[in-house]
Amino acid sequence: MTSGNGTLNHEDEQLSVLARETGDALARAGVRLVTAESCTGGWIAKLLTDMPGSSAWFERGFVTYSNEAKTELLGVPAALIAEHGAVSEHTVCAMAAGALEHSRGDLSVAVSGVAGPGGGTSAKPVGTVWLAWSGGGRESGARRFHFDGDRDAVRRQAVAAALEGILDRLDGGSGD
Numbered sequence: 779m780t781s782g783n784g785t786l787n788h789e790d791e792q793l794s795v796l797a798r799e800t801g802d803a804l805a806r807a808g809v810r811l812v813t814a815e816s817c818t819g820g821w822i823a824k825l826l827t828d829m830p831g832s833s834a835w836f837e838r839g840f841v842t843y844s845n846e847a848k849t850e851l852l853g854v855p856a857a858l859i860a861e862h863g864a865v866s867e868h869t870v871c872a873m874a875a876g877a878l879e880h881s882r883g884d885l886s887v888a889v890s891g892v893a894g895p896g897g898g899t900s901a902k903p904v905g906t907v908w909l910a911w912s913g914g915g916r917e918s919g920a921r922r923f924h925f926d927g928d929r930d931a932v933r934r935q936a937v938a939a940a941l942e943g944i945l946d947r948l949d950g951g952s953g954d
Contacts, residue, residue, distance in 0.1 A: 789934055792938070793825055793934065793937060793938060793941075794825065794828070796938060796941045796942070796945075797825040797826050797828070797829065797941060798829060799941075799945060800826065800941045800944050800945055801826055801829050801831075801832055801835060801836075803944070803945055803948045803949070804835035804836075804885075804944070804948065805831075805834060805835050806948075807914075807948050808835075809835065809884045809885050809914055809948065810835055810836070810837040810882065810883045810884050810885070811826070811835060811836055811837060811883055811884075811885050811886070811887070811944065812837045812838050812839065812840070812877045812878065812881040812883030812885070812886045813826075813838075813839040813840065813877065813886065813887055813888070813940075814839075814840045814842055814852055814873040814874060814876065814877040814886060814887070814888035814889070815839065815840065815841050815842070815888070815889050816841075816842055816843055816848070816864065816873075816889060816890040816891070817843075817889060817890060817891040817892070817893045817907065817932075817933060817936060818889050818933050818936050818937055818940070819841055819843065819933070820839060820841040821933060821934075821937045822839070822887065822889070822937050822940050822941070823836070823839030823841075825937065825941075827839075837881050837882055837883040837884075838881050838882075838883065840852060840877055840880075842854075842873065845859050845864055848864065848869065848872075848873060848876075851876075851880065852872070852873050852876030852877060852879075852880060853872075853876040853879060853880065854869060854872040854873055854876055855872070858872055863902065864890050865890050865891055865892055865902050865906055865907075865908055866890075866908060867908055867910075867920045867922065869890055869908070870888045870889065870890050870908040870909065870910040870920055871888075871910045871912070871918060871920050873888035873890065873910065874886045874887065874888035874910040874911060874912035874913075874918060874920075875912050875918065877912070878912055878913050883913065884913050884914055885911070885912070885913040885914035885944065885947065885948075886911065886912045886913055887909065887910070887911050887940045887943060887944055888909065888910045888911075888912075889907060889908070889909050889936055889940055890907070890908050891905075891906055891907030891908060891923075891932065891936055892904050892905065892906050892907070892932075893905075893907075893929045893932045893933050893936075894928065894929045894932060895928065895929060903924070904932070905923075905924050905925045905926060905927075905932050906922065906923075906924055907922070907923045907924075907925060907932065907935075907936045907939070908920060908921070908922050908923075909921055909923065909936070909939055909940055909943055911943050911944065911947050914947050914948065916947055919947075921939075921943070923935070923936070923939055
């Protein structure tokens with residue numbers, strides 16, 4: 779978000795710096811990224827494509843907010859979502875794999891979560907977010923997070939974690 783005078787707030791400034799670092803790392807590695815986003819609603823793709831020259835390393839983004847979109851656009855089996863839920867390791871891994879299968883990307887990141895303020899359960903409270911990364915010459919990996927704050931704060935933290943995970947994969951870290 780920008781302030782009234784058009785400048786970025788501190789949190790968005792930090793995300794922009796992280797996105798620039800991610801874009802630079804993707805360019806150096808010669809890797810094209812694809813995103814599959816649910817609770818972040820395309821925020822990862824937006825941040826990355828804000829940068830001039832991002833078409834060299836950003837292949838495409840899928841915003842698959844509904845379960846039907848996850849199935850239709852990414853090939854996530856409806857039975858898998860029915861069994862495990864949209865916010866699960868199984869679903870987010872299938873989203874990451876499907877993003878690669880339905881694109882020309884080399885590396886994918888997928889996110890699904892409960893951003894709130896409603897929708898949480900005792901098993902998956904508000905702030906529960908699953909992220910998965912696939913491709914890039916590495917084994918796929920997923921990680922569950924629990925973020926605090928309001929809807930915007932949960933989504934912002936999910937975007938940051940997604941970008942940090944991409945950097946980790948490109949830098950040879952564990953990626954999960």
